[in-house]
Amino acid sequence: MKVLVSKPKVIAIKNPPSLLKDFKLNYELYILSIPVVIYYLIFHYFPMYGLQIAFKDFKANLGIWGSPWIGFEHFIRFFKSYNFWALIQNTLGISLYQLLLGFPMPIIFAVMVNEFRYKSLKKGVQMLSYAPHFISTVVMTGIIIAFLAPRTGVINQLRGVLGHGSIDFLSRPDLFKSIFVTTNIWQNMGWDSIIYFAALSSIDMEMCEAASIDGASKFQRVWYINIPSIMRVAVILLIMNCGRLMDIGFEKIFLLQNPLNMQSSDVISTYVYRAGILGAQYSFSAAVGLFNTIVNVILLLTVDKISRSVSEYGLF
Amino acid sequence: MKARCKQDALFDFINFLYIIAMIVIFAFPLIFIFCASISDQNAVWQGKVWLWPVGPSFAGYKRIFEYKDIWLGYRNTIVYTLSGTLLNVIMTICAAYPISRKDFKAGPALTTFYLATMFFNAGIIPNYLLIKSLGLLDSFWVMILPGAVGVWNVIVTRTFFRSNIPNELREAAAIDGCSNFRLLIKIILPLSSAILAILTLFYGVSHWNAYFNALLYLKTRTRFPLQLILREILIINTSLIDPESLSGSASERQTIVESIKYGVIIVSSLPLLIAYPFVQKHFVKGIMVGSLKG
Numbered sequence: 034m035k036v037l038v039s040k041p042k043v044i045a046i047k048n049p050p051s052l053l054k055d056f057k058l059n060y061e062l063y064i065l066s067i068p069v070v071i072y073y074l075i076f077h078y079f080p081m082y083g084l085q086i087a088f089k090d091f092k093a094n095l096g097i098w099g100s101p102w103i104g105f106e107h108f109i110r111f112f113k114s115y116n117f118w119a120l121i122q123n124t125l126g127i128s129l130y131q132l133l134l135g136f137p138m139p140i141i142f143a144v145m146v147n148e149f150r151y152k153s154l155k156k157g158v159q160m161l162s163y164a165p166h167f168i169s170t171v172v173m174t175g176i177i178i179a180f181l182a183p184r185t186g187v188i189n190q191l192r193g194v195l196g197h198g199s200i201d202f203l204s205r206p207d208l209f210k211s212i213f214v215t216t217n218i219w220q221n222m223g224w225d226s227i228i229y230f231a232a233l234s235s236i237d238m239e240m241c242e243a244a245s246i247d248g249a250s251k252f253q254r255v256w257y258i259n260i261p262s263i264m265r266v267a268v269i270l271l272i273m274n275c276g277r278l279m280d281i282g283f284e285k286i287f288l289l290q291n292p293l294n295m296q297s298s299d300v301i302s303t304y305v306y307r308a309g310i311l312g313a314q315y316s317f318s319a320a321v322g323l324f325n326t327i328v329n330v331i332l333l334l335t336v337d338k339i340s341r342s343v344s345e346y347g348l349f
Numbered sequence: 350m351k352a353r354c355k356q357d358a359l360f361d362f363i364n365f366l367y368i369i370a371m372i373v374i375f376a377f378p379l380i381f382i383f384c385a386s387i388s389d390q391n392a393v394w395q396g397k398v399w400l401w402p403v404g405p406s407f408a409g410y411k412r413i414f415e416y417k418d419i420w421l422g423y424r425n426t427i428v429y430t431l432s433g434t435l436l437n438v439i440m441t442i443c444a445a446y447p448i449s450r451k452d453f454k455a456g457p458a459l460t461t462f463y464l465a466t467m468f469f470n471a472g473i474i475p476n477y478l479l480i481k482s483l484g485l486l487d488s489f490w491v492m493i494l495p496g497a498v499g500v501w502n503v504i505v506t507r508t509f510f511r512s513n514i515p516n517e518l519r520e521a522a523a524i525d526g527c528s529n530f531r532l533l534i535k536i537i538l539p540l541s542s543a544i545l546a547i548l549t550l551f552y553g554v555s556h557w558n559a560y561f562n563a564l565l566y567l568k569t570r571t572r573f574p575l576q577l578i579l580r581e582i583l584i585i586n587t588s589l590i591d592p593e594s595l596s597g598s599a600s601e602r603q604t605i606v607e608s609i610k611y612g613v614i615i616v617s618s619l620p621l622l623i624a625y626p627f628v629q630k631h632f633v634k635g636i637m638v639g640s641l642k643g
Contacts, residue, residue, distance in 0.1 A: 055454035061529035062447035066459055069444040072497050073466060080471035080479050097478070145367045148360075158368055160629055161375045167621050169558030171576045172614050175583025176378065179610055187381060190396030219374065227636045250356040283473075284561055288584055302473075309474045310565060322472030333468055 087320035100316075107320035116299070124300040127286075128278045130214050136274065138222045140267060143229035144259055148251065159230070162223025174288040177216050178203065204293035213289060213298075228270070232263040268343065276336035279328045301325045386410070386611035393611075409612040412605060419582075419613065422575035429574055430556040433493040437552040438545065440498045445506035446533055451516075460507075467500045473565070480566055491566040492574070496555075502548055505638050509544040510537070547635035550628055557621065575617055582606055582613055 056063060082097070087107060089100040111117060142162070149155045168176070180187050181202040189199040202208055236259065244254050283302040290298045301321060309318030380400055385393045389404035397403050413419060444463060448456045476495070485491040514537055522532050538545070560576035567573060615622075 052454055059447075059450070059453055059529060062450060062453050063455065065443045065533075066447050066455070069440055069498060070459070070462070072440065072494075073463060075483075076476075076479070076495050076497070077466040077471075080475035081469070083475035083478050084471050086475070086478070142371065145364055146371075148364050149368050150361070154368070158372060158375075160626070161372065163629060163632070164379070164625060165375065167554055167558075167625065168618065169560070169576055169579075171558075171560050171579045171583065172617060175579065175610065175614060176382065178584060180378070185394045185396075187396075193396065219378075223375070224636075227633055231637055248353065250353045251360040252356060255360075288580070305473060310477060315474050315478065319472065319474040322474055326470060326472060330468060 084319060084323055086316045087323045089316060091316040091319075107317045108324060110317065111321050111324065116304075119296065120299060120301050120304055123297060124279060124281060126297075127210050127213060127300065128281050130210050131217060131281070132271075132274055132278070134214055135218050135221070135225075136271060138218050139226035140229055140263065142222055143226040143233060143263070144255060146226075147230065147233045147259070148255060159223070162226070164223075165220045166224035168220065170284040170288065173216065173220060174285060177212065177289065181212070203289065203291060206294045206297040209289070209294045209297045213286065217285070228266060229263050232266045233259060236262050269340065272336050272340040272343070276333040277329070278332060279325055382611050382614055386615050390608040409609045410616075412609050413612050413616055416609070418570070418573075418578050419575070419616070421571060422573055422578035423617075425572060426557060426575040428489075429492045430553055433496070433556045434549055434552045436493055436497055437499070437502075438548050441502050441506055441548055441552075442533075442538070444498055444503045446510060446537070448503075449507040449510035449514075450519075451511075463498075463500055463503060477565060486566055487568045487572065489572070492562060492572075495562060496559075499552070499555075502551060505635065506544055506548065509541065509638050513544075514540060543631075543634065544638070546628075546631045547638065550631055551635060554621065579613060579617055583610060 086097055086100065088102060088104060089097075090103045091097070091100045095101075146155060146158055149158070165173075181189070183189060183201040184199050188202070192199065200208075202212060240258055241254055244258060249257070279301070281300060281302070283306065286298060286300055287303050287306065290303060302325070305318045305322045305325075308314045308321070312318075377400075381398070384400065384402045385398050386409060387405050387407060388398045388402045389406045390409065392398055392403040444459075447453050448460045448463075450456060480486055480491060480495065485494065518536065519532060522536055527536075558576065560574065560580060563574050563577050564580075567577070
């Protein structure tokens with residue numbers, strides 16, 4: 034009976050075959066989409082047209098179109114510049130460090146909190162761990178600088194109590210990456226664990242009970258049931274993160290940078306900002322930015338291919 | 350059996366230690382900042398403040414109240430956040446509702462059109478030139494227009510519409526002669542309060558915390574949002590601070606800025622701190638909706 038009733042409906046939906054008919058039927062949906070399409074055209078697609086200045090010698094008075102073409106000169110200049118390898122090394126170094134240390138942390142956190150027996154405290158820890166996510170980058174950096182200040186910062190005072198000398202953390206290039214990565218983890222670990230909590234809560238309780246009757250210890254239950262059941266989510270997230278390796282955010286790095294730690298803190302995005310916005314070398318920095326974007330897109334597409342073959346899930 | 354009990358006890362013990370360690374790691378910085386903001390500044394510098402305020406003093410807060418730039422920034426941020434979030438939510442609904450409709454012919458093409466921008470970004474220089482040529486540099490609009498729609502939020506909203514609004518409802522309304530606009534406003538939006546709350550919160554927080562666009566595009570101090578003022582106080586210190594807003598010599602200003610740091614962190618995060626316990630579950634819900642592939 035159900036089938037009989039629903040059949041005509043399906044036909045009714047599939048009936049308008051042409052775009053014109055759809056336009057007549059759903060013209061309001063087109064109207065709704067117009068402002069959004071205009072927004073994307075102006076603020077996202079038009080800058081892509083502007084990207085041609087990467088291959089031009091951009092002069093403000095000649096405009097984007099009128100400036101003369103010079104081909105790959107800016108790219109060659111960038112590849113040959115003395116800090117090219119340093120920039121790549123810093124960008125990839127920070128990303129990889131972040132991935133290696135930051136990726137397992139939310140998983141461990143979710144698994145451990147999930148096994149915790151005291152319900153109210155469990156909720157409390159979760160709520161507490163999400164809170165740092167909402168601290169703005171400026172405030173977060175401010176906290177880092179205040180905590181790590183030589184002598185007066187709380188970390189150095191703690192070192193003093195333990196009998197160690199004061200360190201000026203932020204002027205040491207060798208410590209920059211660790212500071213950046215650990216504070217990132219502090220800020221985002223709880224938030225990133227939400228998705229694992231969701232995966233853990235969908236585990237069938239009967240499976241755990243059966244395992245427990247069969248004599249599995251708690252550790253065995255976690256290791257053989259909980260971990261495998263969040264693995265799929267973890268693999269997808271890991272693959273997605275690999276696609277973003279060249280894409281570390283500008284905001285926090287830029288704020289933590291100072292002339293003393295520059296050699297290990299300068300990444301492509303901050304370099305583009307300095308050369309382009311502060312130094313007004315528009316064409317050159319557009320070329321550097323484009324290089325970064327292209328590497329990103331290649332990484333993403335590769336990773337998407339791998340993801341599709343491994344997990345049947347594409348990124349898009 | 351006994352061995353298993355022992356193992357379980359060990360596991361529980363390690364688990365307990367881990368949870369305690371996490372509580373300390375997450376709570377200590379937050380408690381310390383709060384205590385330091387209401388303590389005597391000399392005690393903070395000498396390392397006497399740990400988990401309890403020493404010689405409670407509200408001198409820092411008093412100075413913050415007298416610091417004009419902070420309140421100007423506060424006002425600007427509130428204006429940007431309210432107007433920006435309103436625009437964001439409207440635009441996101443405009444983008445997400447049509448593409449959530451499976452019978453909308455242009456839906457797939459539009460989705461690709463929106464999604465493509467997530468992966469191919471022109472970068473800051475072409476964007477800067479665009480803003481410049483539109484004449485938006487140093488204007489109010491530059492704080493709300495360039496980020497008017499977030500692709501990720503559009504996808505989340507589309508997923509919500511698809512999975513939470515039964516198709517039969519739309520068909521019944523259509524048979525009764527309800528137009529698409531009326532359907533959206535009278536039927537679908539009232540059923541979507543959850544996603545509206547999520548969108549408002551996500552966009553609101555991102556406006557409150559944003560500083561990058563302001564750094565790139567704003568020059569006039571009276572338009573600066575709170576985060577740019579905070580940057581001066583917390584990160585680059587007195588060198589850039591306007592002498593008119595703080596009197597005294599450079600070293601005096603340095604002392605004042607040092608003494609208000611922790612208070613400023615609290616004051617700037619106050620709206621979020623107050624709202625956080627109540628709205629926390631909406632954020633979590635937002636992540637859940639987003640993680641569903643629609």
